Amino acid sequence: MTDLPERMTRYFEDYVPGFTVDCGSVSVSEAEIIAFAKEFDPQPFHVDPVGAADGPFGGLIASGWHTTSLTMRQLVDHWISPESSLGAAGVDEIRWPRPVRPGDTLHVRATVLEARRSNSKPDRGIIRSVAEVTNQDGDTVMRLTAINFVLARNPLS
Amino acid sequence: MTDLPERMTRYFEDYVPGFTVDCGSVSVSEAEIIAFAKEFDPQPFHVDPVGAADGPFGGLIASGWHTTSLTMRQLVDHWISPESSLGAAGVDEIRWPRPVRPGDTLHVRATVLEARRSNSKPDRGIIRSVAEVTNQDGDTVMRLTAINFVLARNPLS
Numbered sequence: 298m299t300d301l302p303e304r305m306t307r308y309f310e311d312y313v314p315g316f317t318v319d320c321g322s323v324s325v326s327e328a329e330i331i332a333f334a335k336e337f338d339p340q341p342f343h344v345d346p347v348g349a350a351d352g353p354f355g356g357l358i359a360s361g362w363h364t365t366s367l368t369m370r371q372l373v374d375h376w377i378s379p380e381s382s383l384g385a386a387g388v389d390e391i392r393w394p395r396p397v398r399p400g401d402t403l404h405v406r407a408t409v410l411e412a413r414r415s416n417s418k419p420d421r422g423i424i425r426s427v428a429e430v431t432n433q434d435g436d437t438v439m440r441l442t443a444i445n446f447v448l449a450r451n452p453l454s
Numbered sequence: 455m456t457d458l459p460e461r462m463t464r465y466f467e468d469y470v471p472g473f474t475v476d477c478g479s480v481s482v483s484e485a486e487i488i489a490f491a492k493e494f495d496p497q498p499f500h501v502d503p504v505g506a507a508d509g510p511f512g513g514l515i516a517s518g519w520h521t522t523s524l525t526m527r528q529l530v531d532h533w534i535s536p537e538s539s540l541g542a543a544g545v546d547e548i549r550w551p552r553p554v555r556p557g558d559t560l561h562v563r564a565t566v567l568e569a570r571r572s573n574s575k576p577d578r579g580i581i582r583s584v585a586e587v588t589n590q591d592g593d594t595v596m597r598l599t600a601i602n603f604v605l606a607r608n609p610l611s
Binding site: 342370373382385388 | 493494495496497498499510511515517518519522523524526527530534536539540541542543544545546547548549550553
């Protein structure tokens with residue numbers, strides 16, 4: 298586990314709609330893009346810098362799954378509390394409006410869209426939140442809406 | 455690039471609604487689950503087998519982003535053609551109805567839901583498809599609906 302000084306324990310009650318957290322930045326190198334893609338997404342524009350130059354993106358770009366994974370790390374370090382996180386039901390939408398390229402620095406911001414108590418389990422709630430990822434030029438490279446289960450500080454009796 | 459014997463070059467015209475492909479199987483070990491999660495999703499139930507035993511899933515489970523990445527590799531090897539793939543606009547939905555555990559063997563099947571020619575670019579179309587991932591017991595562990603751009607064999611004039 299990461300142990301950041303700014304780590305705060307958050308529970309369901311803390312994730313109110315509109316609550317937003319700056320989840321910091323992460324850079325990604327050409328070598329990292331290629332290593333991830335060789336394992337999980339070996340399409341030419343993710344693994345072959347020479348071929349990618351003539352490809353649909355005019356150069357190498359990161360797998361979208363690499364971008365989701367890098368973003369998840371920022372969320373674990375800044376948004377999610379290990380004390381309360383019960384995992385995710387899934388994702389409602391991901392969009393990759395612009396490619397991530399070697400050397401890009403990605404900035405992640407998370408915001409609560411909806412929060413409701415579980416109908417069936419009094420100890421938890423369901424959070425719908427959006428992670429917006431921008432590059433160093435301020436362009437949005439990903440928007441991801443996730444659904445998470447989170448323990449409540451005060452279970453309903 | 456992988457170079458499977460069964461590799462077929464597919465273009466937009468080949469991805470008609472209902473077209474389905476068995477994308478093979480992949481197994482995932484405890485060591486792989488932990489290595490992926492230490493880098494990208496270091497929540498206790500993904501990285502700490504001892505703590506995970508008392509956690510919400512009663513044992514270690516794979517990060518959902520590990521499952522998407524393992525699935526993507528099967529799609530690249532069996533579903534997508536490097537000659538025609540122009541990348542993804544995004545994902546419409548991901549659901550993780552059951553956890554992936556160490557030693558699980560995941561089976562991937564891809565099916566076209568919708569296909570339409572691009573309005574603005576005569577050389578390509580847009581495919582909406584679902585990847586269904588089941589474990590060795592036949593339980594669904596992931597359902598992912600993606601939107602991909604694919605080159606047409608015969609561009610519209």
